[in-house]
Amino acid sequence: MHAPPTWSRVTLFKYLAFPMRTLLRFSSLLAALLAAAAMHADDESAPILDLLPDGLNVIGQSPSGVEGLSLVEISDGSFLYVFEDKPFFFSGDLFEMTDAGVNNLSEVYRSGQRIEILGAIDPQDAVVFPATRKRIETLWVFTDVTCGYCRLFHEQMAEYNDLGLEVRYLAFPRHGMESDSSELLETAWCAKDRQRAITRLKSGEKLSAKTCENSVAEQFELGQRLGVRGTPAIFSATGVELPGFVPPDQIMERLGLASAQSEAEG
Numbered sequence: 001m002h003a004p005p006t007w008s009r010v011t012l013f014k015y016l017a018f019p020m021r022t023l024l025r026f027s028s029l030l031a032a033l034l035a036a037a038a039m040h041a042d043d044e045s046a047p048i049l050d051l052l053p054d055g056l057n058v059i060g061q062s063p064s065g066v067e068g069l070s071l072v073e074i075s076d077g078s079f080l081y082v083f084e085d086k087p088f089f090f091s092g093d094l095f096e097m098t099d100a101g102v103n104n105l106s107e108v109y110r111s112g113q114r115i116e117i118l119g120a121i122d123p124q125d126a127v128v129f130p131a132t133r134k135r136i137e138t139l140w141v142f143t144d145v146t147c148g149y150c151r152l153f154h155e156q157m158a159e160y161n162d163l164g165l166e167v168r169y170l171a172f173p174r175h176g177m178e179s180d181s182s183e184l185l186e187t188a189w190c191a192k193d194r195q196r197a198i199t200r201l202k203s204g205e206k207l208s209a210k211t212c213e214n215s216v217a218e219q220f221e222l223g224q225r226l227g228v229r230g231t232p233a234i235f236s237a238t239g240v241e242l243p244g245f246v247p248p249d250q251i252m253e254r255l256g257l258a259s260a261q262s263e264a265e266g
Contacts, residue, residue: 077227111239126168136164142172149245159248
């Protein structure tokens with residue numbers, strides 16, 4: 001009987017509570033990966049990406065922070081951790097146990113990734129609602145005009161702006177680029193006054209459809225890469241993610257900005 005592996009202060013976790021659709025998708029991926037791994041089982045020199053099945057949309061490969069283990073980023077925002085010299089992998093987050101506590105190495109990577117990706121977006125491609133007092137933070141918010149919680153967030157825009165938060169909307173049609181909501185978002189992004197158009201659409205008004213060269217599809221793909229699964233999805237310019245609706249009276253604390261808010265009010 002083989003002794004269980006020792007991870008030397010690193011604990012590996014795999015999320016098991018998948019929604020059924022995600023579970024089915026992951027099961028197909030798992031079967032393909034196991035088949036590919038079996039083909040290379042006797043070839044320890046096989047490149048990591050060669051172990052992955054054809055058709056898997058891989059964004060890139062990076063060091064994981066653990067020797068002998070690589071992080072492979074998939075286009076839907078998920079990660080695979082692949083052993084560099086063994087035909088094994090796992091999906092989920094990688095945690096390191098330190099004297100100071102548990103450190104989520106996957107989240108550290110995600111945070112840096114968010115800062116880099118969001119920092120490269122031209123604000124002119126977003127629908128921007130500026131802070132009405134000294135700006136403390138910028139929020140990038142993936143939104144859909146037919147989403148109930150997106151509408152609730154928008155109804156309280158003045159309160160977010162008064163906290164010193166600049167909101168930059170990015171388009172994320174929840175049902176895909178062929179959906180009605182995608183057409184509505186394109187109408188907002190093609191409007192002469194984007195702020196007014198998205199406000200009217202989120203209040204349920206019907207507007208004449210508009211088309212133009214726009215960044216809706218690009219922003220939708222970007223959201224998928226960042227792991228957005230629903231709207232609103234809130235990201236700070238400093239890499240913090242707040243999935244779902246967060247009311248104005250809680251958002252500064254959730255962002256770790258309560259002290260900055262107190263200083264601004266003082």
